[in-house]
Amino acid sequence: MAQRKQTFILINDRVRENALLAIAAAGEGSAVTIGPKTRSGDQNAKFHAICTDIANSHMTWAGKRRDAEAWKVLLVSAHTVATKNDPGAPSPEIVPGLEGSRPDGRDLPQPFRCQQGQRACYSLRGFA
Structure with missing residues (x-):
């Protein structure tokens, strides 16, 4: 069996x-x-719903409306910078994408590509 x-x-x-x-x-x-317990599928779904809600709103970034994937990248990048000095936060290094690309759904800060703990996920959802 x-x-x-x-x-x-x-x-x-x-x-x-x-x-x-x-x-x-x-x-x-x-x-x-x-x-430690890692973030759950439910937590991922909530964050993706937030990104979709923002994409469906009239919000713009750099003069353009963005899709949910772009908002995900923008929010994760902003949250990473905003919390970089928090005790226990990962020490991020945000670098330009290949060929000088900008956040468009392909370039994610490395700390959030891997599984993050629940604390980081709650913090990110609250930030969004």
């Missing part, structure tokens, strides 16, 4: 016990990773 992937959010002793039982029952070659 194929082993299914399980995720446990350690919120109480019972969940911790279930995680230990799953580890004890895991097959040879299974992998276990422990780390």
